[in-house]
Amino acid sequence: VGFVHHFTRGEIVVREWDHEKEELRHRVHDNVEEEMAKIRENLRNLDKYLAPYDYDRYTAWQKLTGNITQNTVSRHSPDCGVIRNTVELLSCPDEERPRGQVITSPRLSKIRALVNDEELLPNLKSIPGTAPKFTTLPLRCPKDASPADVSRHHMDCIEAVDLLLSSREKKYRIFYRNYLTVLQYQLPELPIELMEQTQSNTVYLDVRKLLLNCYQAGLTSVAQTLEKSLKGSLLWKFEDLFSEDPDDLPTVVEL
Template identity: 35%
Template sequence: MDSFSFLIVTGTPDNTEFGIDFLAINITEQFRGVKFIPQGPHFVYSSSKDHFGNPSTSRSGFLHYYKGGEILVKEWNAKNEELQDRTRGDVELEKQRIKENIKDLDRFLAMYEFENIGKWKSLTSLITEDAVQRLSPPCKIIRNSVEFKSCTDENRPRGKPEAPIRNVRIRSTDDEAMYLPKMEVIAETQPQYSKLPERYNQFSSPAEKTFNNIDTVNLIDKLFTEITTPSNLLEELQFCFIVYLCCLSIDSLAHWRQILSLLCNSEQAVEKYRTFYLQFINVIKHQLPEIPIEFIEQNSTNTIYLDIKNLLRNLIINGITEPSELLQKHLDDTISWTFEDLLEEDPEDLPQIVDLSS
């Protein structure tokens, strides 16, 4: 019993969608929480439904690192329609009373789903309690999209004052920006992800732009100097992928995609950070079979497939052949991706010969 944890929830309306990891249920008035939660990180989410059983709010939740024998208490916030920390009464005293009377609550608690525990542990193997604290939003509630502050009158778009509205023509993105509100993210609602370096900006030289498009090693070096350790980036890679899976967060999926692209497209970084890349391979091995179905198709427009192909090529060039072959086999078995002629140059990358005589 001491190796498992309990989640107690109060005040949740009937027919609310409730989930923990891969388990999703519509709760009834007798529902009081979940029992026998294994130690480690687990994502809890909820979503209100209308009278017809359709979601009326987007998912929101939290990632919590459960310790053995822990009792976590949450209550329903009717205004925001989401679970939040317990605010009523003496929480520690309440936990003690729950612990003493846990057998009486047993029939009101859903059993944690152990059928997919192996998959869940593979997807969260590097997420520590520190990582949960470091990457979660300051408000501790993770929503499927970041929130923005209301636009003040000062920031409302007005365009060029001298131009009559009926004669306005948007000729460039600069002109377009004048007619859009200046939106500001509410920082407390945003996961604390690393700021990833851009491949180039307005101050980049032509040589830097060209090199960064060919090999991202300089960007990876820059990122590794800004985070505590490279392993923190792998924790973040798992964290944002889990937030996407459980909370359907497009923002977190986009962040995962950016990290993947950065790490896959550097031959020099594979040589320089060999141990890191062996860990990286093991992380994405479990993630790729879980990506959205629209990214599964193997073709020349699937950028995830192309990035993985570049990664496999960079691994082979640097002599990391066996892990590359194992990853190829795993992806063939799980999502039917195959990779041929990895060391051949892509025709689009070959120099073009232009005949100037005609």
């Protein structure tokens, strides 16, 4: 449990421990401004109670947080101000619990058991104000799309990406340059189980695709920088990056 705050120069934020909820909360005090003034007057006396600053991580911390602005924090932080490792969910009443379609045919019942298990999952919703406000991704295939459009949208996600970035970036090339730069510092912070270079590691596979797309789009220098950085920090190798995937090659049939 924690919180994110964008500090301005000289700002002091005071939190206290809530023993009942076992998490930090806003300081409960009759005169908060007076207490803040006392803290400011005694900053030098507080120093002896603080742990040594971790200057070894100072540069890495600057790179990790350098792209986070006040607007970013405000846009994505939960309304409650607290970020938990799991989202609090509303309980699903029994009358709203999905039970699937009523099927009388034994044959159709077996097919339904294999195909439509997700229909039986409850539609759980987070408690309002407790979940981080992640960016909503556009649908890959818009509703009411024609069959031709459905086929086109399933070839790639370019139109969904265009729609996502149109409200954020003026030109996508700049976005990808900044994105690859940020990944240099974010990816080494992954959990250890996601650092293995294996075919089951979707993070590694996605980075391979991203590098290939950036090379092909002419972002050679920043792609090379990211590739070199990941080779050093995660020991990831990207051999045969430009070789064709066997699944994408045409099938030759000899008659």
